[in-house]
Amino acid sequence: MSKSERPNQLFRNLNAKVASIPMILTALVIFVGGSAWTVLYSFTNSKLLPRLNFVGLDQYYRLWSTPRWLISIENLLVYGVLSLVFSLVIGFMLAALLDQKIRFEDTFRTIFLYPFALSFIVTGLVWQWLLNPEFGIQGVVRGLGWESFNFDPLYNSSIVIYGILIAALWQGTGLIMCLMLAGLRGIDEDIWKAARVDGIPMWKTYLFIIIPMMRPVFITALVIIAAGIVKVYDLVVAQTSGGPGIASEVPAKYVYDYMFFAQNLGQGFAASTMMLLSVVVVIVPWAYLEFGGKKRV
Amino acid sequence: MRYQFLTAALAVTTALPFAGPAAATDLEVTHWWTSGGEAAAVAEFAKAFDATGNHWIDGAIAGSGGTARPIMISRITGGDPMGATQFNHGRQAEELVQAGLMRDLTDLATRDKWTEIVQPKSLLDGCTLDGKIYCVPVNIHSWQWLWLSNAAFEKAGVPVPKNWNEYVAAAPALEKAGIIPLAVGGQPWQSSGAFDVLLTAVGGTDTFLKVYRDKDAEFAAGPEVAKVFKAADDARKMAKNTNVQDWNQATNLVIAGKAGGQIMGDWAQGEFQVAGQTAGKDYTCLPGLGLNEVIATGGDAFYFPLLQDAEKSKAQEALAETLLDPKTQVAFNLKKGSLPVRGDVDLEAANDCMKKGLDILAKGSVMPWTDQLLSQDTQKQKEDLFSEFFAKPDMTVEEAQKRFADIVASAD
Numbered sequence: 001m002s003k004s005e006r007p008n009q010l011f012r013n014l015n016a017k018v019a020s021i022p023m024i025l026t027a028l029v030i031f032v033g034g035s036a037w038t039v040l041y042s043f044t045n046s047k048l049l050p051r052l053n054f055v056g057l058d059q060y061y062r063l064w065s066t067p068r069w070l071i072s073i074e075n076l077l078v079y080g081v082l083s084l085v086f087s088l089v090i091g092f093m094l095a096a097l098l099d100q101k102i103r104f105e106d107t108f109r110t111i112f113l114y115p116f117a118l119s120f121i122v123t124g125l126v127w128q129w130l131l132n133p134e135f136g137i138q139g140v141v142r143g144l145g146w147e148s149f150n151f152d153p154l155y156n157s158s159i160v161i162y163g164i165l166i167a168a169l170w171q172g173t174g175l176i177m178c179l180m181l182a183g184l185r186g187i188d189e190d191i192w193k194a195a196r197v198d199g200i201p202m203w204k205t206y207l208f209i210i211i212p213m214m215r216p217v218f219i220t221a222l223v224i225i226a227a228g229i230v231k232v233y234d235l236v237v238a239q240t241s242g243g244p245g246i247a248s249e250v251p252a253k254y255v256y257d258y259m260f261f262a263q264n265l266g267q268g269f270a271a272s273t274m275m276l277l278s279v280v281v282v283i284v285p286w287a288y289l290e291f292g293g294k295k296r297v
Numbered sequence: 298m299r300y301q302f303l304t305a306a307l308a309v310t311t312a313l314p315f316a317g318p319a320a321a322t323d324l325e326v327t328h329w330w331t332s333g334g335e336a337a338a339v340a341e342f343a344k345a346f347d348a349t350g351n352h353w354i355d356g357a358i359a360g361s362g363g364t365a366r367p368i369m370i371s372r373i374t375g376g377d378p379m380g381a382t383q384f385n386h387g388r389q390a391e392e393l394v395q396a397g398l399m400r401d402l403t404d405l406a407t408r409d410k411w412t413e414i415v416q417p418k419s420l421l422d423g424c425t426l427d428g429k430i431y432c433v434p435v436n437i438h439s440w441q442w443l444w445l446s447n448a449a450f451e452k453a454g455v456p457v458p459k460n461w462n463e464y465v466a467a468a469p470a471l472e473k474a475g476i477i478p479l480a481v482g483g484q485p486w487q488s489s490g491a492f493d494v495l496l497t498a499v500g501g502t503d504t505f506l507k508v509y510r511d512k513d514a515e516f517a518a519g520p521e522v523a524k525v526f527k528a529a530d531d532a533r534k535m536a537k538n539t540n541v542q543d544w545n546q547a548t549n550l551v552i553a554g555k556a557g558g559q560i561m562g563d564w565a566q567g568e569f570q571v572a573g574q575t576a577g578k579d580y581t582c583l584p585g586l587g588l589n590e591v592i593a594t595g596g597d598a599f600y601f602p603l604l605q606d607a608e609k610s611k612a613q614e615a616l617a618e619t620l621l622d623p624k625t626q627v628a629f630n631l632k633k634g635s636l637p638v639r640g641d642v643d644l645e646a647a648n649d650c651m652k653k654g655l656d657i658l659a660k661g662s663v664m665p666w667t668d669q670l671l672s673q674d675t676q677k678q679k680e681d682l683f684s685e686f687f688a689k690p691d692m693t694v695e696e697a698q699k700r701f702a703d704i705v706a707s708a709d
Contacts, residue, residue, distance in 0.1 A: 047674070048392035049374060062707075067700070068681045133540070155540060157689055241542070243483045245688025246681055260367035262677035263392070 042269035059270035072249045080229040091176030113174040124238025127167035157247035183217030322612040324380030327356035329365035334567040338632035345625040351612045378602035386423035386598035387668035400601040406430045416640030432598040436635035439592040440562040443583040448554035460587030471557045478535035480547040480556035485680035488687040491560040498586035499528045509670040514706035566634040576649035593666035675708040
């Protein structure tokens with residue numbers, strides 16, 4: 001192809017390029033290939049075994065008329081928006097508070113980060129017990145004499161998703177806090193001094209100077225949280241198994257249940273394609289703004 | 298074949314330590330029988346199979362059928378088949394059979410006259426596809442039972458009901474005494490199964506077959522089935538305070554007298570036995586909810602994946618014979634609490650409830666169950682619907698019935 005025009009472009013860093021071939025192949029075959037295969041078979045009526053028997057958009061029509069899928073989507077939206085907002089806000093607040101040169105900072109940091117060391121399954125079980133009306137928080141408060149106290153989100157269809165959100169925040173904010181803290185430590189001390197000389201109040205400094213400077217950290221945190229939201233599955237399985245009824249179902253669980261329990265690959269593939277689509281819809285414009293076009297910042 | 302024997306002979310001469318009277322073949326058998334009583338029952342199979350000179354390698358998969366089946370299926374489709382595996386006979390393994398991954402047992406079945414020994418005959422239907430037999434049924438488990446706690450009714454001051462209608466009438470008294478009238482665990486299959494039982498008992502066998510076998514959606518939306526939904530609504534109200542997930546936790550509520558009763562299959566019997574309770578004295582069982590005494594021929598069966606290895610294939614035949622052997626049948630089913638698949642064995646040691654089941658079986662009041670009639674896909678949709686219906690008091694009966702009819706319309 002390009003014989004003598006720009007030979008050094010292709011062969012520059014040849015070792016590095018050769019070394020990355022396995023990873024490129026993995027990415028192409030497993031991620032891109034696997035996704036393409038899934039999308040293709042989502043247009044078939046595959047049951048237990050994949051079969052190329054096309055039925056058009058039937059699986060998608062069925063998907064979007066299934067109450068369980070609609071509830072899953074609604075739950076994901078509520079859970080997603082709230083967990084994004086609260087993770088960032090709480091994470092940043094904790095980091096800002098830790099950054100005030102307090103005593104025992106290490107101890108606090110460890111305490112806040114500890115839940116992150118637990119898997120979602122363990123987190124789910126812990127909070128299943130804590131939110132159990134007989135043995136958990138409600139039981140303890142009632143034991144203290146406040147008989148009418150009511151707090152059983154996991155047994156109430158309309159608020160069960162918030163019970164799951166609490167567990168997710170407890171587990172995840174520690175990590176966001178650490179990221180934010182690292183970001184805060186990366187801000188030059190002189191900026192603080194300059195702001196103080198100008199008489200800018202502390203909250204304004206944070207809001208208008210520090211946070212804009214921490215943009216890369218926020219983006220990292222955003223990506224980590226967003227990825228966690230779309231794939232939330234094990235937390236729900238451990239905490240409620242989708243109950244009561246189907247009130248806390250999430251899309252990932254729908255995919256799994258229909259692929260393996262219901263032996264209906266086509267339906268599971270259609271659901272997972274919709275999940276992929278939602279990720280693409282979010283990622284593509286953002287990636288375009290971030291990496292494409294003119295270089296900003 | 299000749300070559301295989303030759304190689305086997307050579308192998309025997311070279312590997313002297315293994316040259317026993319009958320060359321022991323290892324056969325891995327996967328199943329999901331892991332609770333105390335189940336494990337004891339499956340050990341009877343292993344013992345009997347080992348006695349044939351082969352070796353049973355136990356591949357128990359913890360969890361339940363829902364957890365185990367995907368693992369088994371992916372092993373078979375992924376080219377790593379086990380020697381034999383449990384499924385509920387019916388449509389769970391249908392596609393594996395169609396794909397030619399399961400062994401055709403017709404020759405063996407004709408030789409050993411399975412059609413004559415297996416009772417009721419409809420059991421073998423669940424194993425048959427296009428006139429060929431692909432599995433060995435080992436027991437009969439039926440769903441249509443109502444288990445009642447005598448202590449709970451005594452506490453509430455009402456007599457133990459004889460059928461579903463009396464039970465519903467007794468519910469307010471139970472509630473007043475602080476007892477949950479009906480225990481229904483949170484797992485989706487429990488509410489879905491309870492509805493199917495109500496459909497059989499309140500609606501009758503014909504209604505059940507019309508909905509699930511003929512898949513008559515119009516009928517499913519009609520007044521006959523509306524009666525069943527009315528009963529399901531009663532059940533939902535009676536069950537609203539059950540805050541447990543697993544079926545055996547729900548059974549334990551009945552055992553402890555905290556709940557009046559439970560609609561559950563005959564496997565619940567094992568729990569009463571383990572708790573040391575006696576049928577008739579501590580608890581009462583009503584087959585068909587006391588309204589329609591039938592037994593569905595659901596249950597467990599063993600399928601044999603197609604193997605290349607001739608030795609193992611021979612061992613598969615030995616296992617199939619062992620499973621149907623009268624002695625093994627008795628030993629296994631007594632521990633499992635299920636009914637044997639042969640009419641010619643004697644279950645003296647059976648308890649009252651099992652005897653009731655055997656009587657119904659002898660009368661021939663049998664019917665196919667959802668495992669045979671519906672695909673897993675339809676079953677799952679049904680589970681989604683009924684777990685929502687039982688958990689959501691503001692879902693109307695009419696809405697539920699409409700969605701039920703939709704599922705029946707698209708069922709396969």
